[in-house]
Amino acid sequence: xxxxxxxxxxxxxxxxxxxxxxxxxxxxxxxxxxxxxxxxxxxxxxxxxxxxxxxxxxxxxxxxxxxxxxxxxxxxxxxxxxxxxxxxxxxxxxxxxxxxxxxxxxxxxxxxxxxxxxxxxxxxxxxxxxxxxxxxxxxxxxxxxxxxxxxxxxxxxxxxxxxxxxxxxxxxxxxxxxxxxxxxxxxxxxxxxxxxxxxxxxxxxxxxxxxxxxxxxxxxxxxxxxxxxxxxxxxxxxxxxxxxxxxxxxxxxxxxxxxxxxxxxxxxxxxxxxxxxxxxxxxxxxxxxxxxxxxxxxxxxxxxxxxxxxxxxxxxxxxxxxxxxxxxxxxxxxxxxxxxxxxxxxxxxxxxxxxxxxxxxxxxxxxxxxxxxxxxxxxxxxxxxxxxxxxxxxxxxxxxxxxxxxxxxxxx
Numbered sequence: 001x002x003x004x005x006x007x008x009x010x011x012x013x014x015x016x017x018x019x020x021x022x023x024x025x026x027x028x029x030x031x032x033x034x035x036x037x038x039x040x041x042x043x044x045x046x047x048x049x050x051x052x053x054x055x056x057x058x059x060x061x062x063x064x065x066x067x068x069x070x071x072x073x074x075x076x077x078x079x080x081x082x083x084x085x086x087x088x089x090x091x092x093x094x095x096x097x098x099x100x101x102x103x104x105x106x107x108x109x110x111x112x113x114x115x116x117x118x119x120x121x122x123x124x125x126x127x128x129x130x131x132x133x134x135x136x137x138x139x140x141x142x143x144x145x146x147x148x149x150x151x152x153x154x155x156x157x158x159x160x161x162x163x164x165x166x167x168x169x170x171x172x173x174x175x176x177x178x179x180x181x182x183x184x185x186x187x188x189x190x191x192x193x194x195x196x197x198x199x200x201x202x203x204x205x206x207x208x209x210x211x212x213x214x215x216x217x218x219x220x221x222x223x224x225x226x227x228x229x230x231x232x233x234x235x236x237x238x239x240x241x242x243x244x245x246x247x248x249x250x251x252x253x254x255x256x257x258x259x260x261x262x263x264x265x266x267x268x269x270x271x272x273x274x275x276x277x278x279x280x281x282x283x284x285x286x287x288x289x290x291x292x293x294x295x296x297x298x299x300x301x302x303x304x305x306x307x308x309x310x311x312x313x314x315x316x317x318x319x320x321x322x323x324x325x326x327x328x329x330x331x332x333x334x335x336x337x338x339x340x341x342x343x344x345x346x347x348x349x350x351x352x353x354x355x356x357x358x359x360x361x362x363x364x365x366x367x368x369x370x371x372x373x374x375x376x377x378x379x380x381x382x383x384x385x386x387x388x389x390x391x392x393x394x395x396x397x398x399x400x401x402x403x404x405x406x407x408x409x410x411x412x
Contacts, residue, residue, distance in 0.1 A: 020178030056110025065333020083112030118332030138262025216342030253305020
């Protein structure tokens with residue numbers, strides 16, 4: 001089917017809003033480090049501010065996402081993005097203020113808009129036919145990886161070439177523009193709380209824990225590549241300057257993998273696809289720790305990016321299979337928090353191990369953590385839940401399969 005079904009004015013307008021909402025998120029950690037690096041203990045303070053920002057995201061995404069009402073998502077998204085815009089602007093305007101104040105603003109900058117990725121994803125899938133959801137999510141993934149490839153270079157150029165506060169002030173302006181852009185989009189998406197069969201939102205989301213665990217495993221692999229690559233290059237006697245081009249190849253591979261995944265329907269159930277892709281991803285990261293030269297690293301990291309993109313897309317599609325429509329925005333928000341927690345946990349593990357083992361050994365230990373998380377998620381997803389009720393989506397799929405004589409899980 002390709003991407004013809006998702007090419008529309010509504011999707012283009014969604015893309016403009018998504019760039020305004022997500023570019024600040026991609027820029028924030030590095031921008032916070034540059035903001036305070038010239039103060040006494042600047043790098044330590046910058047790391048603490050980045051940590052406060054990530055904690056804000058992890059806390060805010062599930063709390064706000066679970067309270068989002070599909071039929072009136074726009075005002076809720078607008079409030080969260082507006083809080084984020086003010087917090088970013090405050091950080092840029094008050095770089096010399098007390099660290100506690102900066103930490104509070106960083107937390108708000110992370111927490112306020114934390115439900116926006118999930119809400120915008122649910123809004124995007126409402127703009128396309130059901131059969132084109134995989135392509136829509138692939139386009140979203142390509143956009144996201146493109147933003148994450150551009151943001152660090154933009155932050156570095158503005159902070160070092162103009163002023164350290166400028167990236168955060170610009171982030172505030174972009175996020176404020178995304179608030180205005182929401183009125184170019186529908187107010188929400190069709191949903192009915194009755195599709196939950198009387199179950200609470202929390203109970204429905206708990207059922208999806210294996211998907212969240214596998215999602216966390218996927219981004220923990222990305223953390224290994226990003227955080228340990230400079231140290232690994234030093235260990236091999238390779239110039240650290242190669243880290244930038246290698247990470248660009250990883251991002252390009254991810255964007256390419258997203259595009260390829262959306263081109264066709266792939267055989268096997270989504271959990272099977274996820275298991276295969278995650279196994280390949282873990283293998284690639286293990287190879288990064290042992291391959292001898294930089295050119296081998298380019299090839300392996302490019303392949304890792306392709307597999308990582310496919311793994312994340314299968315997780316988002318699995319949520320659509322597992323959750324009723326009224327719980328999708330909350331599910332995407334919890335996934336956002338889960339992958340953030342996976343990134344933070346892997347980064348903390350890697351940082352701790354670097355003080356006692358070599359970078360290559362630290363990468364292999366992180367890969368082992370990813371393998372364990374993947375096995376837990378895959379086994380949990382394969383195990384039937386006793387007493388589990390059918391969602392409205394399950395009922396519709398089952399009726400279609402019976403009437404058409406087909407397999408209700410054949411599509412993806």
